[in-house]
Amino acid sequence: MIPYGRQSVDQADIDAVVEVLTSDWLTQGPTLERFEAALAERCEAGFAVAVCNATAALHIACLAAGLGQNDWLWTSPNTFLASANCGRYCGADVDFVDIDPLTWNLDTDALARKLEAAESTGTLPKVLVAVAFSGQSCDMRAIGELARRYGFVVIEDASHAVGAHYAGRPVGCGEFADMTVFSFHPVKIVTTGEGGMVLTNRPELAEHLRRLRSHGMTRDPAQMDEPSHGPWYYQQVELGFNYRMTDMQAALGLSQLNKLDGFLARRRELVARYQTLLADLPLVLPTAQAEAESAWHLYVVRLHTDVLPVSHRQVFEGLRAAGIGVNVHYIPVHLQPYYRDLGFKPGDFPESEAYYAQAISLPLYPAMTDAQQDYVVDQLGRLLCKTSPAVS
Incomplete structure (x- = not known):
């Protein structure tokens, strides 16, 4: 995995x-x-x-x-x-x-x-x-x-x-x-x-x-x-x-x-590859905040679920079945039972809820290889488009 x-x-x-x-x-x-x-x-x-x-x-x-x-x-x-x-x-x-x-x-x-x-x-x-x-x-x-x-x-x-x-x-x-x-x-x-x-x-x-x-x-x-x-x-x-x-x-x-600079450099290399390799897929890729240089703890994409032949859950489970440990960050806090009991409800924060319905965190860590990343992109492309995307 x-x-x-x-x-x-x-x-x-x-x-x-x-x-x-x-x-x-x-x-x-x-x-x-x-x-x-x-x-x-x-x-x-x-x-x-x-x-x-x-x-x-x-x-x-x-x-x-x-x-x-x-x-x-x-x-x-x-x-x-x-x-x-x-x-x-x-x-x-x-x-x-x-x-x-x-x-x-x-x-x-x-x-x-x-x-x-x-x-x-x-x-x-x-x-x-x-x-x-x-x-x-x-x-x-x-x-x-x-x-x-x-x-x-x-x-x-x-x-x-x-x-x-x-x-x-x-x-x-x-x-x-x-x-x-x-x-x-x-x-x-x-x-x-x-x-x-x-x-x-x-x-x-x-x-x-x-x-x-x-x-x-x-x-x-x-x-x-x-x-x-x-x-x-x-x-x-x-x-x-x-x-x-x-x-x-x-x-x-x-x-x-002592290794922080190396960790950051490799994360940024992998992010740059993701941005290129995923550019033609029906996804929303991360957008930089003005004045901010990210440390890239997570690489999150959003699915264009309105045009995809598969659901958010099907993509997630398909990637897991392919040996890719994707995750979702995060379930909106206000939708948790504890916070619902305090009076929050679905619809209170629509942007967060729309994001949650589409977001998937792809693998990203310094020891990840280019070959592993290519495999992630290939499997994601197969699920989204029913064809294998070109991987360079």
């Missing part, structure tokens, strides 16, 4: 983890600090806070933003559940902004209209989670301008976008977002097995994030309500969580980070 995505782990990665296993630190320690510093430098960010996964990163980012009961979090319906669930973890209400029909990212024109309406009803969001779907940022410049006008916190969910750029700067630099979240799940651009990171330029947010990831504890006398009892002393000053990343995971992340 050719998977839609997979990790690329080599001997250098294994050696880095083994080195930690034979050291004095296995849990959160000096290797984690080096990983945080390396990614912050790469992204031109002031601070980076590593955690056990990107869902945890989104959760503590929302808490650090002050999100709570009677607040609103808005995000895109075309995302993984965590981009919305993080608001519910904080007791906040969640709403969605439909996607742009070309980029499949959050539609900033729809956002502007929704903000204007919400201002009149007193339901403006406290937090907007702007999802960098498939690896390219939303129109973050427009989102930043709207955030200044309406006073909400911007968290860029860049789980797909390690190594991406927007407006000539690395995603994570914080020019248009208060905080940026990355994921290091095995199918992402780089992996720590499981893991996440929050980047910010605001020292008070970084301090708060570090406290939240470790039970709400501090050893800093300046944050305590009484003098320290001694070098062993700590206080829990708020309710936090055990969201720490281990040094073993951080060692893998550091090693992977």
Whole structure:
């Protein structure tokens, strides 16, 4: 089976983890600090806070933003559940902004209209989670301008976008977002097995994030309500969580980070081949967002289902039967039973629903060969056109 995505782990990665296993630190320690510093430098960010996964990163980012009961979090319906669930973890209400029909990212024109309406009803969001779907940022410049006008916190969910750029700067630099979240799940651009990171330029947010990831504890006398009892002393000053990343995971992340440019280059080569090889098929191919350079975590196509002799499901199952592990990203969050129980229903976000009815994620990962990609294109062409497309 050719998977839609997979990790690329080599001997250098294994050696880095083994080195930690034979050291004095296995849990959160000096290797984690080096990983945080390396990614912050790469992204031109002031601070980076590593955690056990990107869902945890989104959760503590929302808490650090002050999100709570009677607040609103808005995000895109075309995302993984965590981009919305993080608001519910904080007791906040969640709403969605439909996607742009070309980029499949959050539609900033729809956002502007929704903000204007919400201002009149007193339901403006406290937090907007702007999802960098498939690896390219939303129109973050427009989102930043709207955030200044309406006073909400911007968290860029860049789980797909390690190594991406927007407006000539690395995603994570914080020019248009208060905080940026990355994921290091095995199918992402780089992996720590499981893991996440929050980047910010605001020292008070970084301090708060570090406290939240470790039970709400501090050893800093300046944050305590009484003098320290001694070098062993700590206080829990708020309710936090055990969201720490281990040094073993951080060692893998550091090693992977050294290969990031190569990973990105190969992904972009494969995307360029897809764009050429699929150009004559009845598909909608990915469209670049202005000012965005994608990291290409996903390569998603949309089927012209109105003219095809086969259905969306038949194409999906036909590719799976041919040994191609395609996937669908994503089922619109508002259609999940949990969110339907909160009052959402089919038809609420028509662009996201139309996208879902046509989208298929094709295999894309650095170790994928040209021959494997040619096979994917050939099998897709057979299903769509009943003939084999030319493959060069």
